Amino acid sequence: MTKQQPTLLVTGGAGFIGSNFIHYYLEKYPDTRLLNIDKLTYAGSTDNVREVETLENYHFIHGDITDEVLVGDIFTDYDITGVIHFAAESHVDRSIKDAKAFVASNVFGTLTLLQAARKDWENKGVLSKRRFHHISTDEVYGSLGETGAFSESTPYDPRNPYSASKASANMFVKSFGHTYGMNVVISSSSNNYGPRQHAEKLIPTVIQKALAGEQIPIYGDGKNVRDWLYVADHCSALDTIYHQGNPLETYNVGGGNEKTNIDMAGEICTILDELVPQYRTIESYKDLITFTTDRKGHDRRYAVDDRKLRNALGWKPTEDFHSGLRKTVEWYVNQWKARPVH
Numbered sequence: 609m610t611k612q613q614p615t616l617l618v619t620g621g622a623g624f625i626g627s628n629f630i631h632y633y634l635e636k637y638p639d640t641r642l643l644n645i646d647k648l649t650y651a652g653s654t655d656n657v658r659e660v661e662t663l664e665n666y667h668f669i670h671g672d673i674t675d676e677v678l679v680g681d682i683f684t685d686y687d688i689t690g691v692i693h694f695a696a697e698s699h700v701d702r703s704i705k706d707a708k709a710f711v712a713s714n715v716f717g718t719l720t721l722l723q724a725a726r727k728d729w730e731n732k733g734v735l736s737k738r739r740f741h742h743i744s745t746d747e748v749y750g751s752l753g754e755t756g757a758f759s760e761s762t763p764y765d766p767r768n769p770y771s772a773s774k775a776s777a778n779m780f781v782k783s784f785g786h787t788y789g790m791n792v793v794i795s796s797s798s799n800n801y802g803p804r805q806h807a808e809k810l811i812p813t814v815i816q817k818a819l820a821g822e823q824i825p826i827y828g829d830g831k832n833v834r835d836w837l838y839v840a841d842h843c844s845a846l847d848t849i850y851h852q853g854n855p856l857e858t859y860n861v862g863g864g865n866e867k868t869n870i871d872m873a874g875e876i877c878t879i880l881d882e883l884v885p886q887y888r889t890i891e892s893y894k895d896l897i898t899f900t901t902d903r904k905g906h907d908r909r910y911a912v913d914d915r916k917l918r919n920a921l922g923w924k925p926t927e928d929f930h931s932g933l934r935k936t937v938e939w940y941v942n943q944w945k946a947r948p949v950h
């Protein structure tokens with residue numbers, strides 16, 4: 609890819625949502641020049657972007673967003689017209705064991721990008737025109753009781769080190785909007801599901817354990833509630849927010865699908881019973897579900913009110929929970945079948 613032409617910078621594009629976004633974006637806007645910087649932590653893989661890597665207008669940089677020199681050089685070498693920032697440590701359980709990497713990548717990494725963008729865009733006199741979009745999470749709002757939903761004005765109340773690092777990053781992003789007049793926007797989504805998610809997360813874990821005939825671990829009583837958003841719908845929401853969202857605003861993105869973890873696992877097992885009865889040695893994959901010691905500080909319920917995005921910007925998801933979950937399970941089953949040994 610030749611340098612000094614208008615280029616969109618995506619961070620963390622070898623991870624779950626970032627790689628889905630790159631596929632979505634390059635298919636929808638095939639003329640966009642897109643630069644993907646990713647450190648390739650345990651959670652990132654170039655396999656996730658294999659289908660786009662030969663495109664002329666796509667370029668991958670294996671690098672760390674906390675590397676100030678590298679990030680500064682990217683802005684000097686390329687004409688970065690916008691940033692869509694996914695790169696982060698993303699697994700709550702790991703943050704509970706050790707939060708340092710979360711502060712480094714999620715907070716310092718975000719600050720490093722903000723500073724480099726600000727410097728370059730100020731020099732070019734385009735600071736208020738070029739967009740910096742931070743991808744955040746509904747977890748920054750804390751935990752809910754049986755009813756209600758987080759709105760964009762719900763005060764931050766992070767309950768675990770991961771969500772604390774994301775709330776902190778959000779604050780820095782907002783502060784750069786207020787202090788320097790940067791054109792920043794934040795989207796806070798609920799739990800994503802779909803293809804290319806790391807095996808450590810709930811849905812891939814349930815599917816893979818079931819197919820392997822191993823116990824399917826569910827935390828606590830399984831009654832924790834999450835709102836589930838199909839990743840392709842998240843990508844279309846990000847496209848909408850990146851292009852149409854107002855500067856300094858936050859937009860919640862939800863799937864409108866609240867499920868307890870135990871119901872979610874049960875639905876996956878029902879789909880697997882139908883799709884792949886041949887790997888089953890028991891009557892139903894559901895028989896493999898087992899309850900384990902609860903996660904420390906396990907937030908009970910998340911739900912987002914995303915009427916601002918739906919009403920003001922006209923976004924709506926295309927998948928309902930059943931169609932999205934079926935597509936997801938089919939994708940993992942196909943991956944499983946394609947494995948050389950199982």
Ligand SMILES: NC(=O)c1ccc[n+]([C@@H]2O[C@H](COP(=O)([O-])OP(=O)(O)OC[C@H]3O[C@@H](n4cnc5c(N)ncnc54)[C@H](O)[C@@H]3O)[C@@H](O)[C@H]2O)c1
Pocket residue numbers: 619620621622623624625626645646647648649650651652653671672673674693694695696697698699712713717743744745746774796797798799800801805806
């Ligand atoms: N997965 C969800 O359900 C969810 C929900 C809401 C918000 N988010 C947010 O969306 C973003 C993407 O989440 P995901 O689930 O795709 O995460 P992921 O863990 O699958 O991917 C993160 C990617 O970032 C890269 N990365 C991490 N630290 C880096 C660094 N210092 N420099 C460069 N690259 C680095 C990793 O290598 C990986 O490819 C995150 O910011 C996360 O907080 C995720």
